[in-house]
């Protein structure tokens with residue numbers, strides 16, 4: 001087992017200059033323990049969507065890293081995220097998936113917390129505690145920072161972390177491509193019914209790197225393409241833009257976020273899509289037009305997949321989803337997938353999309369099953385004593401990144417790798433691990449927010 | 462030992478007798494089986510409590526009276 | 530992860546005066562490994578009951594800490610406790626739960642040991658060993674200290690530990706509340722049927738502290754109270770004494786033992802109980818009277834849950850049981866529960882109690898299931914990176930302890946917390962962790978047997 005301290009995370013385990021990454025970072029339990037401290041206890045994590053808790057007292061039990069947290073709305077409508085562990089003896093306070101509660105009462109000895117986290121009920125407070133327990137010090141542990149953004153709820157345990165919008169930086173408009181409605185109206189999306197949760201026996205970074213923009217593995221979805229689950233009756237998606245758009249890898253080296261997006265040509269209208277339903281097809285055609293009008297050049301950008309560092313994935317194009325890769329030990333990941341639709345879409349469109357989404361994504365989705373199969377077996381086949389000695393190769397497209405990418409008068413924010421001709425690249429994946437290594441080495445947030453030069457220097461090697 | 466009271470069944474308006482002899486009226490019931498919100502009607506030990514609304518612990522409720 | 534060496538156990542992890550204990554001591558694997566060395570290899574542990582091995586050759590496979598041991602009675606009637614591991618290549622010698630045997634034969638290469646632990650059979654002793662193997666040096670590893678007390682068998686791996694009765698101190702009188710017959714007759718109890726064994730995903734100290742006297746969690750048994758599994762048809766127990774007795778938590782600071790007790794008023798009879806069966810009701814009424822006569826003032830005491838440091842729990846009141854919380858890693862506990870009845874009770878009483886005990890305790894017992902639910906989830910929700918940063922609160926009743934507690938002519942040994950009016954306290958729980966921290970820090974028994982130092986100074 002490579003010892004992390006002697007080898008170091010950069011060069012040793014994550015050598016971006018060479019385009020090589022050690023398998024240890026996926027399978028080593030000691031490194032995993034450090035990830036919990038250095039990444040999951042410090043980064044911003046997605047915990048849910050406001051539409052899951054519309055009313056005072058509504059709660060949704062979510063997760064941050066390995067730990068259970070309660071996302072809830074208090075009586076004054078304020079949103080909170082609490083550690084789901086009683087301060088008295090650690091009992092899991094809330095054992096439902098979601099619901100509405102006047103108070104959150106611990107099942108063990110009955111300590112009771114208000115929906116704003118204060119300890120309000122202590123059995124025998126007068127008699128057993130003689131009124132002396134300082135209840136104000138024993139409320140539920142609350143996250144250090146919380147941010148609501150276009151319906152999504154994000155949280156961080158680290159008071160020293162930069163505010164969420166700074167953490168996102170110029171990546172923000174790419175998140176909007178998932179959270180705005182297809183017609184470009186601000187935050188015009190909602191969660192489509194419940195979320196799906198399931199476990200995959202692999203390290204959380206397998207799905208994370210996949211959703212960072214691994215389009216190289218499309219071949220493994222060939223059988224789905226052949227089955228033809230797409231919304232126009234062939235392939236697995238409608239991708240008419242593939243024929244006319246630029247396909248770009250866009251990465252933010254100082255933040256660790258990245259996406260694969262399509263940039264449409266300036267004056268050409270999109271070919272029709274969703275042809276299995278005239279209502280749906282018409283809906284998307286209108287949205288497409290409205291978005292171009294509303295958003296100007298940004299309206300030409302359609303995101304495919306992307307990842308907010310470290311473990312929040314988005315799939316911006318239909319099936320439109322958000323996913324969190326919750327770590328459950330080094331060797332298991334619990335996937336939570338939220339399905340998004342335009343709030344103002346007609347019911348028929350939502351129904352059509354629901355069926356398509358489920359056909360595509362989630363534990364029973366045909367495309368996602370292919371992915372899980374690959375992650376499972378890749379992880380298992382990388383755990384062994386011998387297997388660990390062989391680093392993975394990440395050198396695809398090294399040196400072809402462009403700092404100020406522009407096409408048909410649109411300047412694309414981020415460091416870009418144009419895949420239109422190259423077909424594929426590992427630019428975005430390298431970006432994920434560059435940031436990962438920085439988090440694993442940095443003792444303080446200051447080192448993480450001033451890492452720009454370091455990261456660049458390395459990319460140039 | 463008196464029958465334990467199933468406090469999840471207590472509707473707002475129900476009067477209850479507490480250990481020590483105080484009486485209170487249920488204001489609302491969070492249905493957690495542990496607490497009810499109740500207003501004190503009488504309180505021999507601590508008259509200051511009369512009229513105040515407090516969380517009352519299940520084990521303190523010894524008897525259920527009529528709804529008011 | 531807090532490193533134990535840096536912070537120290539006191540007051541870093543166990544801060545009794547602030548009433549706070551770090552979650553690390555429950556979930557940290559490094560601390561757990563130290564517990565195996567510093568606690569389980571040095572203390573007296575309960576290994577079984579003589580009534581489980583009445584005849585020569587009888588054995589019962591028990592556990593001490595994580596390790597398997599054989600409790601057996603040799604041909605001369607002497608009781609032994611051996612490490613269940615062959616001296617040749619470590620094979621588990623005895624793989625049955627219990628039985629009777631002339632010799633313990635290792636299944637691997639066939640070394641065979643007498644019931645007194647001697648190596649008596651060595652395949653090809655002449656041919657392969659040329660008779661050179663010194664068999665007297667390769668007998669089963671025997672626990673150096675064992676003690677039989679009123680049927681119970683106790684063992685300790687540490688030769689430097691004080692004798693069992695000194696380890697108990699005055700707490701022995703509270704242990705008697707479980708081991709004597711209900712009528713007060715010395716050691717008048719036996720084990721009822723087999724023992725129950727099962728595993729729970731929590732640290733062993735969750736059940737240990739619970740049985741030290743955590744009556745604060747009674748609320749979590751509310752559903753059982755409502756179902757009414759009690760022996761008089763309501764609640765989960767007969768607890769009429771609650772209305773008349775003083776409810777006390779009794780702790781022994783220097784030793785780490787603690788228990789709850791009910792102390793009856795001097796001249797009042799115990800109210801009737803076990804009313805679902807006239808015969809059982811009659812039996813207990815008779816025993817109550819006898820005990821009061823036989824034991825005098827002490828007969829006014831009835832035990833409630835207690836704990837002999839570190840992991841033997843007592844449940845002296847019906848359901849009367851002894852439990853051991855065997856550690857199985859930091860995150861798992863194997864519970865063994867022995868059911869105890871008066872040996873002289875009529876068969877109908879034993880049958881009635883068996884039904885009631887099983888309804889209440891064990892993996893399928895309605896009350897015990899509630900407890901397990903709490904321990905499981907509390908442990909899991911305390912393991913995380915963030916959760917570990919928040920210590921538990923143990924300040925209930927801090928500062929209200931009484932040194933020379935006396936009520937209606939009976940002076941109670943130990944440091945007492947009267948919870949009749951307070952309803953609950955964490956006095957006994959603090960005592961468990963106080964002693965735990967001492968064990969984790971002390972390098973030798975010399976530092977732990979503080980009562981000897983006091984005596985020497987006098």
Ligand code: FES
Pocket residue numbers: 086087088089090091106107108109110111907
């Ligand atoms: S663990 Fe929650 S009240 Fe005790």
Ligand code: FES
Pocket residue numbers: 615616617618619620635636637638639640
């Ligand atoms: S291991 Fe027992 S005889 Fe070899």
Ligand SMILES: [Fe+2]
Pocket residue numbers: 217221367371
């Ligand atoms: Fe895929």
Ligand SMILES: [Fe+2]
Pocket residue numbers: 746750896900
């Ligand atoms: Fe219990």
